[in-house]
Amino acid sequence: MKTTLILSIITIIGIFFSPGRPVPGAEVYIEQEGSGQPVLFQPTGDNGKLTISNLSGGLYRIKINLPQQSGKFMRGFDRIDCRLQVGYHNKKKKYFIRESEGCFTVDFSKFNRISGRNITPVYNIDSYGSGKRVEIGKFEVSGGNNGSLTLELRAQKPKKFQKLVNNLREDVEMITIRNSY
Numbered sequence: 001m002k003t004t005l006i007l008s009i010i011t012i013i014g015i016f017f018s019p020g021r022p023v024p025g026a027e028v029y030i031e032q033e034g035s036g037q038p039v040l041f042q043p044t045g046d047n048g049k050l051t052i053s054n055l056s057g058g059l060y061r062i063k064i065n066l067p068q069q070s071g072k073f074m075r076g077f078d079r080i081d082c083r084l085q086v087g088y089h090n091k092k093k094k095y096f097i098r099e100s101e102g103c104f105t106v107d108f109s110k111f112n113r114i115s116g117r118n119i120t121p122v123y124n125i126d127s128y129g130s131g132k133r134v135e136i137g138k139f140e141v142s143g144g145n146n147g148s149l150t151l152e153l154r155a156q157k158p159k160k161f162q163k164l165v166n167n168l169r170e171d172v173e174m175i176t177i178r179n180s181y
Contacts, residue, residue: 019164020105020154022048026067028151029133033059044153051110053148055141062119063126063133064153069102073155077102082162086177088121088137089168095121095136096165103161105154106136113147115140123177 028050030040039060044050087096095106111117119137126133141147156164168174 019160020156021073022046023067023104023153023155024048026153027065027133028052028153029063029065030055031061031063033061033138044151047152048154049150049152051148051150053112053146055147056145057141057143057147059138059140061122061135061138062151063135064106065131065133066097066099066101066104069155073102073157076158080158080162082165084165084169084176084178086121086123087165087168088119088175088177089171089173090118090175091173092168093118095119096161097123097134097136098161099134103156103158105156105161105164107152107154108137108149109152110148110150112149113141113143113145114149115142119149121175121177 022044024044024046026044026048028040028042028044029038030052031037032039039055040052042050042052082098084096085098088094089096093108095108097104097106108119119139121137122135124135126135139149
């Protein structure tokens with residue numbers, strides 16, 4: 001009984017502090033700088049998380065194939081009052097992206113041997129086959145091998161995405177990578 005109550009409270013707190021829905025099965029590619037070929041390809045887990053580990057020293061790029069959202073996660077997508085398409089909050093280590101597939105946030109955590117213990121945010125689109133991969137960041141593994149980090153991909157309802165971005169718009173830690181007009 002006590003365990004069930006504690007788990008319920010933790011779940012409720014998690015919902016309020018991690019808005020959005022976890023995105024399982026999103027394809028994540030890690031490429032070493034200059035190679036153009038993935039050194040790691042792995043989908044996100046059922047909880048939308050992925051731990052990238054056992055990386056040797058060097059520069060890496062993170063690319064994600066965003067899955068198309070539908071229903072309430074696309075309702076009002078074209079009507080939100082949010083000009084930000086892509087941004088990154090440096091202190092919170094949270095990446096915001098609004099693409100035709102929907103609105104998403106990516107949270108980075110658990111850095112090990114990552115230079116600056118942060119991600120350098122970028123935004124590029126790679127076309128491949130009939131899909132696209134969105135490059136969201138780069139990082140450097142320093143100090144030898146066994147570099148690692150964790151990312152969590154969450155789909156956001158358009159209005160919630162707008163609210164998240166507007167709450168951080170004036171924050172000096174928020175970096176705007178691309179605005180849509």
